[in-house]
Amino acid sequence: MRKLRRPEIALNSNHHPVSKKSPHTKRPDDSAPAYNARLAPINARLGQDEQIAFYRDMVRIRRFEERCLRAYQQGKIGGFLHLYIGQESLAVGCCSVMSKQDHIITAYRDHGHALGVGMSMNELMAENYGKYTGCSKGKGSSMHYFDPSRHFWGGHGIVGGQIPLGIGIAFALKYKGVKGACMAFMGDGAVNQGAVHESYNLAALWDLPVVFVIENNGYSMGTSQARSSAGPSLAQRAEGYGMSWDISENGHDVLEVRDKVSQALKRAHEEHKPTVLEIRTYRSRGHSIADPDTTYREKHEIEEYKRTKDPIMVYQNTLVAEGVLNDELIAKIDESARAEAETSAQFADQSPFPTVEDIKKDVYWETDNPADRKSVGTLFFD
Amino acid sequence: MPVITYREALRHAMAEELDRDPNVLIMGEEVGQFNGAYKVTEGLLAKYGEKRVIDTPISEAGFIGLGIGASMLGLRPVMELMFFSFYSVAFDQIFNNAANMRYMSGGLINCPIVIRGPANGGTNVGATHSHTPESIAAYHPGIKVVVPSNGYDAKGLLKSAIRDNDPVLFMENTMLYGDTCEVPAEEYLIPLGSAKVMREGTDLSIIGHGRTIQMALKAAQTLEEKHGIKAEVIDLRSIRPLDEETILASVRKTNRVLLVEEAKPFCSVSAMIACIIQEKAFDHLDAPVRRLTSMDAPAIYCPPLEKEQLPTPQKIFTAALEVLK
Numbered sequence: 167m168r169k170l171r172r173p174e175i176a177l178n179s180n181h182h183p184v185s186k187k188s189p190h191t192k193r194p195d196d197s198a199p200a201y202n203a204r205l206a207p208i209n210a211r212l213g214q215d216e217q218i219a220f221y222r223d224m225v226r227i228r229r230f231e232e233r234c235l236r237a238y239q240q241g242k243i244g245g246f247l248h249l250y251i252g253q254e255s256l257a258v259g260c261c262s263v264m265s266k267q268d269h270i271i272t273a274y275r276d277h278g279h280a281l282g283v284g285m286s287m288n289e290l291m292a293e294n295y296g297k298y299t300g301c302s303k304g305k306g307s308s309m310h311y312f313d314p315s316r317h318f319w320g321g322h323g324i325v326g327g328q329i330p331l332g333i334g335i336a337f338a339l340k341y342k343g344v345k346g347a348c349m350a351f352m353g354d355g356a357v358n359q360g361a362v363h364e365s366y367n368l369a370a371l372w373d374l375p376v377v378f379v380i381e382n383n384g385y386s387m388g389t390s391q392a393r394s395s396a397g398p399s400l401a402q403r404a405e406g407y408g409m410s411w412d413i414s415e416n417g418h419d420v421l422e423v424r425d426k427v428s429q430a431l432k433r434a435h436e437e438h439k440p441t442v443l444e445i446r447t448y449r450s451r452g453h454s455i456a457d458p459d460t461t462y463r464e465k466h467e468i469e470e471y472k473r474t475k476d477p478i479m480v481y482q483n484t485l486v487a488e489g490v491l492n493d494e495l496i497a498k499i500d501e502s503a504r505a506e507a508e509t510s511a512q513f514a515d516q517s518p519f520p521t522v523e524d525i526k527k528d529v530y531w532e533t534d535n536p537a538d539r540k541s542v543g544t545l546f547f548d
Numbered sequence: 549m550p551v552i553t554y555r556e557a558l559r560h561a562m563a564e565e566l567d568r569d570p571n572v573l574i575m576g577e578e579v580g581q582f583n584g585a586y587k588v589t590e591g592l593l594a595k596y597g598e599k600r601v602i603d604t605p606i607s608e609a610g611f612i613g614l615g616i617g618a619s620m621l622g623l624r625p626v627m628e629l630m631f632f633s634f635y636s637v638a639f640d641q642i643f644n645n646a647a648n649m650r651y652m653s654g655g656l657i658n659c660p661i662v663i664r665g666p667a668n669g670g671t672n673v674g675a676t677h678s679h680t681p682e683s684i685a686a687y688h689p690g691i692k693v694v695v696p697s698n699g700y701d702a703k704g705l706l707k708s709a710i711r712d713n714d715p716v717l718f719m720e721n722t723m724l725y726g727d728t729c730e731v732p733a734e735e736y737l738i739p740l741g742s743a744k745v746m747r748e749g750t751d752l753s754i755i756g757h758g759r760t761i762q763m764a765l766k767a768a769q770t771l772e773e774k775h776g777i778k779a780e781v782i783d784l785r786s787i788r789p790l791d792e793e794t795i796l797a798s799v800r801k802t803n804r805v806l807l808v809e810e811a812k813p814f815c816s817v818s819a820m821i822a823c824i825i826q827e828k829a830f831d832h833l834d835a836p837v838r839r840l841t842s843m844d845a846p847a848i849y850c851p852p853l854e855k856e857q858l859p860t861p862q863k864i865f866t867a868a869l870e871v872l873k
Contacts, residue, residue, distance in 0.1 A: 271617075289711070302654035312653035319620060320653070327640050330610050334617020341573070341599070341623060361640070364610025371605065528655035529689045531713035535789060543741025543789035546689070 190410045203416075206425035208263060213400065214490050218499075220262060220420050221485060224254040224478045226503045227278045230287050233507035234294055234308070238455055242515070245306050250278040252418075252450035255477035257282040257383050258424025260349055263431060267346030269317040269339070271332045273353055274309035275381075275449075283316040287510035305528060313513040325386075326359030329378070332367045336376035340438060347434035348374040349427070354387025355495060357400045364365070366442070370407040375434035377427060378404075380444040380516035381417075387453045388462040401444035410441045417447035418475040424438045448540075549730040551796055555588045556698035557731045558664075558720065561706035562589065562626060569624060575602040575615055576628030576665075584632045586666065586725055606669040612638035612663065616646045616715075619661040626696050628825055629665030633679040634718055647690035648709065660772040662709045664718035667695075667861055668759060668810060669847045671722055674795060678847035680811040682757070684821065685717045686788040691786040692716045694740055695759035699729045701785055706736030707756040712740065719757045741789030745798070749780035752868055756808035760859050764808055765865035779868060787817055795821060798827050803834040804871050807858055822835040840867045 179435045203209060207424055250257065257278030264283070266269065272279045280290055284300060293300025294308045301311050311321040319335060322328035332350025339346045357380060369376050380400050387487045397403060404411035410433060414426040423445060430441035448471045453461035457536055459468075472479075485491035526546055532539045533546075552560070552704040565572045578585045578602040580593035593601040604611040615625035629635055635642060669678035686693040692714055696764065702720070709716040746761060747768050750764045754764045761783045768779040780798050784791065799805055805825060806819035818839045825837055843857045 285815050300654070302652055302656075305653040305654050310652040314620075314653075314655050314656055319617075319657070322645075324640055326645060330613020330622065330641055331617035331645060333610075333617070334614040335621055337614055338618040338623050340620035341618070342621075350785040350824050361609045363614060364607045365613070367605065368610050368614060368853075369608065467652075471852050499733075530704075531650065531660075535713075536653060541692070541712070541740035541786075543743075543786060543793075543862050545692075545741075545789045547790075548823075 186306075197457075198389055200530065201251045203419055203422035207422070208424050208428040209421045217485055217490050218495070220258055220329055220449045220479055221478070221491065222280065222499050222503070223258045223262075224420065224481065225235055225280050225499055226287070226506065227254045228259065228478060229500070229503035230281060230290070230510070231277055231508045233511050234291065235455070236296065237291070237514075239509055242276045243295065243308065245307055246268050246274070246454045247276040249292070249449070249451040251511050252471065253381060253383060253418040253447045255276055255423055255481070259420045260379060260427045261416050263424050263428040264317075265346065267339070267344050268349065268431065269319060269335050269346060270349045271319040271328050271335060272321065273325065273328055273356065274308065274310050274321070274323050274349035275353065277405055279351065280311040280313070280318060280321070283313065283318045285311065285316065285318065287506050291510035291514040292517050295514040295517070296519060297514055297518040298520040298524065299513070301335055301522065302523065303528065315417045326356035326362045328352070329356065329362045329365040332378075333374050334377050335471075336434075337372070338368065345435055347377060347379045347431050349379055349431070351379045351381060353386065354382040354384065354391055354395065354400055355389075356378060356380075356394060357403065366404065366407045366409060368408045369402065369440040373438045374440055375438050377430040377434055378440065378441065378442045379427065382444050383447050383449045384447070385453070385462065388457070396448070399444065401442045404442035410439060411441050412441065414443065414445040416479040417445040418480055420477060420481055451475070456528040549727050550697060550733050552731050553704055553725065554699040554727050555586065555725040555802075556718075557703040558588050558706055559590065559592065559657050560708070560731070561594065561703040563595070563625075565707055566592070566600055571622060572624045572626065573600045573628050574603065574628070575604055575611060577604055577606055577630045579603060579628050584628070586722055588725070589628065605862055608634050608637035608651035608780055609641055613645065615640035615661050616641055616649075616659050619659045619782055620649065620657050621714075623664075624660050624665060626710055628661045629663060631677045632665040632667035632681065635681060635685075635717075636679070637662070642715075642717070643688050643691070647688040650714070651690060652733055657716045658713050660806060662705070662706070662716045662718055665720060666722040666725070667719035668723055669842065670759075670854060672765060672851045672854060673823060674848060674849045680809075680842075682719060682787050682811060683816045686769065686817065687752040690715065692740060692789065694785065695719045695757045697724070697758055697783050698729065699731050701738060701744070702785075703731055704736050705740065705785060707735070708737045708740050713807045716740070719758070723759055724762070726784045727762070731855045736756050737784070740786045743785055743791035743794040744783045744786075745780065745794065746783050747779070747781040749778035751777045752779045752804045752806060752871055753782060753802045754779050754806045754864065754868065755782040755784065755795060755798070757787065757817065758810060760808040760810055760864075763859055763861045764864055768862035768867060770861070770865050775869070776871065777868070784817075792824060792828070793806070799825055799829045803832055805833070805837045805863070806871050807837065807839045807840055808864055810858060811841060811842050813839060814844065816841060838867055838871045840864055
């Protein structure tokens with residue numbers, strides 16, 4: 167194997183630079199017990215059903231994406247396919263603490279969030295296949311899922327471009343007097359985009375109820391954090407804007423994610439204050455399907471994560487140890503998720519493509535609602 | 549009927565819509581405490597308060613994107629770009645997010661936002677502040693583009709734009725802000741996409757938008773006085789949607805066309821309209837379609853030369869005579 171030049175900076179789990187703990191993270195020391203996400207208020211009284219639901223939701227994302235990958239390899243899915251495998255605990259953890267008045271927006275690695283808010287595998291798989299039964303009628307792609315009825319505002323392709331929209335959603339909630347917040351997700355590659363910094367400033371300046379969630383998987387495409395981002399940690403940049411920040415070191419732990427994001431949401435709900443929450447994670451697959459995944463990281467790094475920190479495996483071990491899960495239930499959940507994913511592939515396969523006439527629909531509200539059109543004149547020029 | 553300035557007409561449109569719909573809000577650099585860099589929003593903060601009239605930092609990508617996000621939830625932000633030229637700082641937000649949102653969501657999400665500000669040259673502010681991006685904006689399906697040439701139209705069109713459920717880019721002109729005309733005090737709406745025959749004629753159609761319409765009217769007056777030529781002047785008012793019928797009806801009547809605009813010639817609005825005319829009214833033409841645009845270089849600072857770079861009534865007059873040769 168090719169030897170990779172290692173950045174001269176201290177790393178913890180192979181890929182994240184070591185940072186000082188945030189003011190909101192309890193630092194384990196001699197006098198205080200070690201941090202235990204399980205004892206956090208949001209997790210302390212979880213019922214078995216809820217715990218199993220978190221596990222099931224992660225397994226559903228995994229099996230869905232594995233089925234997507236097969237479909238891609240079969241030539242059923244075009245363009246990009248950004249898999250979330252290895253990061254499932256983030257979407258599931260964050261979505262599990264959303265209140266009815268909370269909203270979310272994310273980037274193009276959006277399968278986990280879409281399933282997390284309750285979108286169906288059928289509409290997502292059909293979208294990937296470019297079918298009319300897809301959530302965006304086959305017009306969006308895997309990167310552009312939307313379901314405003316579930317407060318899910320995409321699914322956005324341009325790195326960091328969704329973050330101004332996220333603070334706009336938070337602005338609208340505050341303007342309307344709704345006690346809700348927007349979780350605006352981005353990857354570690356987005357933190358160097360100007361639009362993100364402008365959004366930090368506006369959110370802090372105007373006290374907007376937003377949680378900026380940085381899903382830090384260590385690599386912006388093929389460029390490691392050490393090679394792309396200055397400073398000790400990504401979240402700490404919030405200090406420049408006088409904003410609270412926090413780091414979830416163990417993003418593979420769904421319960422830790424729940425604890426960290428619920429604290430940030432509480433700050434948004436009760437004080438209308440934004441937070442930058444960096445969640446350390448890892449993607450077990452390439453950036454997209456075409457990623458050779460061999461030039462910028464070493465195989466043992468991937469294997470090490472899968473062996474020790476795969477979020478599904480970790481939570482499964484926990485729940486087995488606690489007697490919540492057993493082999494029979496694990497197999498049943500797995501089988502059910504596989505069947506659901508398989509059904510979605512069949513559904514997508516059998517669904518129709520949009521028609522040529524559909525190409526020019528959904529461009530303007532007015533032309534889709536001709537009875538209510540107020541303008542006159544030509545809107546299309548072919 | 550009250551005689552007011554173009555800027556007052558815009559302000560009245562915003563005030564009426566702020567009164568009518570609590571989801572309407574004004575946002576931009578210096579729109580509040582400063583009363584507007586060009587005083588278009590003067591007095592609105594005092595009347596409507598900080599919730600509805602919001603000063604932003606100099607942060608176009610951030611606050612335009614914020615407005616787009618807020619519009620997705622049903623607010624109707626009217627965003628001021630101090631100069632429309634600054635649209636390029638927010639290009640990704642406008643043309644990837646606002647323009648594509650409805651499409652990529654399969655029709656689930658709308659962006660009822662208005663982005664307005666002056667888009668013109670002629671004020672010696674150099675190339676960065678003198679962009680006229682009508683054609684760049686109108687290129688994008690999903691976007692609507694409006695360019696009023698006078699105060700009456702500015703009020704009626706802005707009110708329609710604010711009520712529109714699609715994103716509208718509304719391009720004004722600092723050289724027109726002080727122009728006065730009769731503007732009704734009561735409410736009226738002008739639908740987007742309707743051109744206006746500003747002066748009837750039979751010998752030649754001069755078609756354009758924005759400030760060049762005021763120049764064309766002067767040129768038409770001179771053509772009549774000096775040569776007895778009756779030029780028809782058509783103000784497009786809206787670029788997308790576009791009133792093709794009024795354009796083509798005029799071409800069929802006069803059989804000769806001069807297209808005028810302040811933008812640069814390559815891939816401009818007039819280039820598109822020339823194409824439409826040759827496609828749909830070729831047999832009615834007695835002469836090639838002629839265009840008069842800015843000279844094809846970045847906007848020059850040098851005050852006397854900037855006048856040379858831009859269209860003028862004299863240049864329109866001369867070009868019209870050539871079309872009639």
